[in-house]
Amino acid sequence: xxxxxxxxxxxxxxxxxxxxxxxxxxxxxxxxxxxxxxxxxxxxxxxxxxxxxxxxxxxxxxxxxxxxxxxxxxxxxxxxxxxxxxxxxxxxxxxxxxxxxxxxxxxxxxxxxxxxxxxxxxxxxxxxxxxxxxxxxxxxxxxxxxxxxxxxxxxxxxxxxxxxxxxxxxxxxxxxxxxxxxxxxxxxxxxxxxxxxxxxxxxxxxxxxxxxxxxxxxxxxxxxxxxxxxxxxxxxxxxxxxxxxxxxxxxxxxxxxxxxxxxxxxxxxxxxxxxxxxxxxxxxxxxxxxxxxxxxxxxxxxxxxxxxxxxxxxxxxxxxxxxxxxxxxxxxxxxxxxxxxxxxxxxxxxxxxxxxxxxxxxxxxxxxxxxxxxxxxxxxxxxxxxxxxxxxxxxxxxxxxxxxxxxxxxxxxxxxxxxxxxxxxxxxxxxxxxxxxxxxxxxxxxxxxxxxxxxxxxxxxxxxxxxxxxxxxxxxxxxxxxxxxxxxxxxxxxxxxxxxxxxxxxxxxxxxxxxxxxxxxxxxxxxxxxxxxxxxxxxxxxxxxxxxxxxxxxxxxxxxxxxxxxxxxx
Amino acid sequence: xxxxxxxxxxxxxxxxxxxxxxxxxxxxxxxxxxxxxxxxxxxxxxxxxxxxxxxxxxxxxxxxxx
Numbered sequence: 001x002x003x004x005x006x007x008x009x010x011x012x013x014x015x016x017x018x019x020x021x022x023x024x025x026x027x028x029x030x031x032x033x034x035x036x037x038x039x040x041x042x043x044x045x046x047x048x049x050x051x052x053x054x055x056x057x058x059x060x061x062x063x064x065x066x067x068x069x070x071x072x073x074x075x076x077x078x079x080x081x082x083x084x085x086x087x088x089x090x091x092x093x094x095x096x097x098x099x100x101x102x103x104x105x106x107x108x109x110x111x112x113x114x115x116x117x118x119x120x121x122x123x124x125x126x127x128x129x130x131x132x133x134x135x136x137x138x139x140x141x142x143x144x145x146x147x148x149x150x151x152x153x154x155x156x157x158x159x160x161x162x163x164x165x166x167x168x169x170x171x172x173x174x175x176x177x178x179x180x181x182x183x184x185x186x187x188x189x190x191x192x193x194x195x196x197x198x199x200x201x202x203x204x205x206x207x208x209x210x211x212x213x214x215x216x217x218x219x220x221x222x223x224x225x226x227x228x229x230x231x232x233x234x235x236x237x238x239x240x241x242x243x244x245x246x247x248x249x250x251x252x253x254x255x256x257x258x259x260x261x262x263x264x265x266x267x268x269x270x271x272x273x274x275x276x277x278x279x280x281x282x283x284x285x286x287x288x289x290x291x292x293x294x295x296x297x298x299x300x301x302x303x304x305x306x307x308x309x310x311x312x313x314x315x316x317x318x319x320x321x322x323x324x325x326x327x328x329x330x331x332x333x334x335x336x337x338x339x340x341x342x343x344x345x346x347x348x349x350x351x352x353x354x355x356x357x358x359x360x361x362x363x364x365x366x367x368x369x370x371x372x373x374x375x376x377x378x379x380x381x382x383x384x385x386x387x388x389x390x391x392x393x394x395x396x397x398x399x400x401x402x403x404x405x406x407x408x409x410x411x412x413x414x415x416x417x418x419x420x421x422x423x424x425x426x427x428x429x430x431x432x433x434x435x436x437x438x439x440x441x442x443x444x445x446x447x448x449x450x451x452x453x454x455x456x457x458x459x460x461x462x463x464x465x466x467x468x469x470x471x472x473x474x475x476x477x478x479x480x481x482x483x484x485x486x487x488x489x490x491x492x493x494x495x496x497x498x499x500x501x502x503x504x505x506x507x508x509x510x511x512x513x514x515x516x517x518x519x520x521x522x523x524x525x526x527x528x529x530x531x532x533x534x535x536x537x538x539x540x541x542x543x544x545x546x547x548x549x550x551x552x553x554x555x556x557x558x559x560x561x562x563x564x565x566x567x568x569x570x
Numbered sequence: 571x572x573x574x575x576x577x578x579x580x581x582x583x584x585x586x587x588x589x590x591x592x593x594x595x596x597x598x599x600x601x602x603x604x605x606x607x608x609x610x611x612x613x614x615x616x617x618x619x620x621x622x623x624x625x626x627x628x629x630x631x632x633x634x635x636x
Contacts (some may be wrong), residue, residue, distance in 0.1 A: 137636075263620030264628070372595045380596075384605075388612035457592020464583045465609035471580050472613040474573050483621040489634075491627040497632055 003049060005061050006071055006109045007119070009036045010078070010102030014095045026086045029094045033078035036105065040071050046116055048111055056171060059111030065445040066299070070108040070235045072443065073303045074101060076429075077227040077310055084314050084422035085220035096129035097224045104228040108235050112171045114191075116236070120157055123229060124150030130221030131213055139216040144257045146213035150229075153199040160192025173277070176240040183246050193560040194241065201233035201284065201452055202277050204253045208493040211261075211273040215326075219317040222269060226276060226313045227306045234283045234302050243290025251288055252382040254281030258510070259389030261492065266485050268316050268326050268398060272309070275352065275394045277307050278386060285383065292446035297366030300440055304359035304433055308351035311426035312398060313346035318415035319402050325426075328397075329485040333407030341415045342403040344423035351430040353395035354387065356452075356459040359430045362437035365452045388469040395466070396473050400486060580606065 013032040017025050045068065049061040068280035078101040088094065100123055107119035124147065131143035165171055167187045167529045175182065176190050183194065195206075214225050241247060258281075259272035265271045279301070286298030318341045319334060320326040335342040347358070354360035364387075371380050414420070433440050453459065476482040537544050584603050595598030 258622055259616050260620040263617050264624050375595075377596065384608055385612040385616070388609050389616050391609075392613050392616055455593055457590055460583065460586060460590055460592060461605040464580075464587070464603070467576065467580050467583060468609035469604040469613040471576055472610045473617070474576055476614065476617055478573065481621075482617060483624065486628075488628050488633055489631055490624070491629060566599040 004039065005049070005106055006036070006040055006043065006330060007102040007104070007106030009039060010098045010105065011122075012102075014098030014102060017094050017098065018091050018446075022089055022091065025091060025094045025106070026082070026088055030079070030086065031081060031100055032098055033101070037072070037075040040068070040075060043068070045272045050111075056114075057452030058114055059172065060115045061109050063109060065443075066235070066239060067109045067451045069299055069303060069443045069445065070231070071105055074105050074108070074228065074231075075308050077101075077306045078224075080307075080310055080314075080422045080426055081220065081223045081227065083425075084223055084317070084419055087416055088218075088220055090133060090218075091217060092129055093133045093221060096126045096133070096337065097221070100126040100130070100224060101228060104232050107232055111173060113157075113164070113173045114171055115172050116216070117154060117161060118159050120232075121151065121154040124154060127225060127229060128284040130224055131217045133218045133221060134216060136216075142213045142216040145456055145494075146209050149199060151211040151540075153196045156192050156199070157196035160194075161195060162187050163187065163189030163192060165189070169445060170404055173239060175242060177244050179243060183244060194244075197236045197240065198250075200229060201237060202230060202378050203256070203278055203284075204257060205493055207254075207258075207277055208249045209276060211222065211270055211492060214273045214276075214493045215267050217271040219321050223310050223313045223317060223376050227311050228273070229275065230280055231302050231306055233252055234280065234287070234298065237284065237287050238295060238298060242287055242295055244288060246377065247284050248290025248379055249288075251281045251284030251286075251378050251407075252386075254278065254284055255386035256281070256382060256389070259386060259393060261490060262389070262393035262397070264483055266488060268328055268330050268331070268402060269313070271319070271328075271393050271398060272316060275312075276309055276392065278390060279309070279352070280530040281386065282364060282367055282383065285379060286370060287374070289367075289370050291370055291374070293366060293373065293450065294370035296441075296446050297363065297368075297370055299444055300363035300366055301360075303440060303443070304351065304363045306347045307426050307429050307433075311344060311348035311423055311430065312352065312394065314419065314423045314426065315341050315348060316398070316402065316420050321413060321419070322412040323410050327485070328401040329487050331402045331408050331410070333403070334410065334412075335403040337410070337412045338403070339371055340420050341423065342399065344420070344427045345399050347427040347430055349395045349399050349433065353391045354462065355434075355466060356462055357431070357434045359433040359440075361459075361462065362434055362440065365458065366448075366450060369450065384465065387465060388472075391466050391469040392473060419497065490525045 010032050013028070013035070016026050019558065020028050043063045045063055045065060047061070047063040048059055050057055050059045052058070085093070085097070103119045103122035103126060106118055107123065110116040110119055128143050128147045128150070130141055161171070164176070164187070167189050176193060177186055183191065186194075186387060199206045210230070214222050217225055237247065255278050258277040262271050262274040262278070265274060281300040283301050283305075285303065286294040316326060320332065322338065323331065323334070325331065331427070351358040351360045354364045368380070368383065371383060415423070437452055442449075473482070536542055539545060584606055587602060592600075598604060
């Protein structure tokens with residue numbers, strides 16, 4: 001059992017699901033992550049499987065602490081999401097979800113780059129069905145855009161691998177930029193791999209597939225999507241590029257720009273996507289700093305983030321499921337109808353905002369400590385602003401506009417029991433990790449010598465930062481300065497490929513058509529002129545077609561004879 | 571009511587800082603109420619700037635559907 005590649009249980013299990021009766025499929029999907037997690041518990045660190053294919057030695061399975069921690073949380077997230085999706089009677093979604101999770105898990109245990117690439121592409125191909133399963137025109141188009149970008153990331157990865165293999169002669173997936181080196185000195189292979197990871201990790205300007213596609217996914221699909229793709233990228237960066245300085249700057253920008261978009265976004269699931277993007281920034285900063293403390297911070301953050309982000313997506317999904325809308329402008333006052341969902345949502349909101357005793361705090365503190373230790377002053381200031389930003393959109397905006405605020409008049413039933421159960425487990429885990437951080441710290445790749453609650457001053461300043469941010473929100477509301485929610489969308493970089501590029505292509509084809517038209521007209525005119533002159537000369541009335549009298553012919557013959565006589569004589 | 575409660579809590583947090591010893595690495599980080607002020611300014615700033623962003627990027631919901 002231990003020689004079976006992790007993740008394969010889910011991929012094969014996913015393929016078997018369609019054979020089951022439709023009513024059992026959801027339960028089958030719930031059992032698979034449990035089996036997978038059991039298998040993971042049997043794996044021991046340092047274990048690996050190597051094979052030789054066509055003279056190249058590959059390492060399809062490599063088990064170490066970094067892989068294991070991602071493996072555990074991926075299985076936990078898959079279980080929670082499958083529990084949440086227990087009511088779904090759609091074979092496509094169950095199969096796609098299980099194969100997607102399985103390939104993401106396979107990828108974090110891949111020891112070589114080729115295996116990583118294969119799983120990388122399977123995650124793209126399977127996850128798109130969670131978007132298409134919404135079966136609307138918008139979802140179909142968003143899914144296509146998502147697929148093109150994800151597959152593009154895979155193509156870049158493969159080209160990068162080929163270059164890298166050519167340069168280094170190795171296919172092993174290990175640190176790609178060594179200590180003392182940087183992106184500047186790296187070869188094209190490493191650059192391409194970095195870019196491929198960057199797309200999947202939603203680096204600034206490469207990010208918009210995330211906000212474009214996830215809000216179009218099905219209610220349960222979005223919960224799955226929120227957990228795996230981007231965290232697979234975080235894993236890949238932590239493995240390949242720890243300590244790559246460029247990541248610090250990229251990460252800070254990532255934490256900052258999405259918060260402005262989140263303020264004015266009306267679709268609450270899209271707000272969560274901007275929030276997801278911002279959270280990835282914190283992890284990327286940690287990876288960029290690259291010390292043991294910082295890497296532990298990034299990985300701990302990924303771990304807890306998967307839980308509270310899934311919890312937030314589940315709560316918003318439950319709202320969408322019961323009310324049929326997720327627009328902030330149409331929601332409000334739902335705590336009356338959905339008190340449990342509201343409570344779970346608040347736990348998620350407090351966790352992501354990193355309130356002491358909640359999971360976000362014990363993870364983020366590691367990264368922040370590493371930032372302080374390294375004297376990254378600007379980064380520290382930036383991350384503090386970003387933390388207040390998280391408080392704004394995920395800590396307050398999400399629960400406030402859905403469950404409190406203006407009463408929308410919507411009265412509905414509480415979320416179904418299995419949804420509440422999934423949210424409840426996630427909420428317990430969020431608080432549990434926040435109160436007993438050692439449980440999480442024990443899983444991290446490096447030994448942790450850090451106690452988040454040892455210095456009460458740290459908790460105090462965190463409370464100050466968050467509650468004064470909340471105060472600012474309340475002041476803005478009272479002063480009427482808070483932007484009202486409106487039924488509108490906001491442009492992001494997707495405008496370039498959804499509007500600008502099609503327009504440019506359209507105008508080019510239009511211009512080409514004009515040129516062709518003109519060319520045809522000119523050619524036709526020239527042809528007509530030519531024909532006219534031909535007709536003038538050769539036509540029935542033309543000079544050369546005239547009938548000549550016999551007399552003139554005889555005369556010309558006489559002239560010719562006379563001329564030849566004269567020539568002969570001379 | 572909730573607003574006043576929040577305000578009272580905020581004031582309490584700043585007063586607590588006078589009695590609790592806290593460790594600071596950067597000198598400015600140790601100033602009394604630094605985190606409080608910074609948290610307030612940050613959220614205020616983010617919302618005001620975000621609001622201005624609407625002028626440039628807000629479109630009708632069916633903008634891409636045409």
